Amino acid sequence: MKHVLEADLVRLLHGELPPAKAVALRERLEREPELAAAWQRLERAWEGLRLPPPAPVPLGFSGRVMAHVRERQQHPATGPALSWAAAPKWVRATCAAALFAGMLLGAGLGTRGRLAERPRGAEGVPELAESYWELVETPNEPAAATPALPSSPRGEGRR
Secondary structure (H helix, E strand, O other), X not given: OXXXXXXXXXXXHHOOOOHHHHHXXXXXXXXXXXXXXXXXXXXXHHHOOOOOOOOOOOOOHHHHHHHHHHHHHHOOOOOOOOOOOOOOHHHHHHHHHHHHHHXXXXXXXXXXXXXXXXXXXHHHOOOHHHHHHHHHHOOOOOHHHOOOOOOOOOOHHHO
């Protein structure tokens, strides 16, 4: 099976394939039995993916935490306590300015449009299946040559 076809099957399974391509691929699945068998294998593997059950809290954990809290209450730590009131005015002003600048930046990014309103695969952003295949094809390459992973065009990819 060709890599492009396999990637399209994974994209169909994940719901990333455009509707016209999805219809064409589903029609092809009905015509080609070996492609249908590959689709069934992928679908079974996809459906078999489950999160592991959550691990239980270790026995005595809450008792140890509460004993630690009681010990801290009886013997407070020596030395100055950390608080905003103890910070110099210039530190508090800088933090307030950084918070305000972050809020303005976030508001500005929010006005550029929502990611859900954009069509998938637009603006050169790779789909989930494509970035998966990039990782599979180059597992032993050095870290400097990592493939481009999906990122929105709003700037998160330039971090």
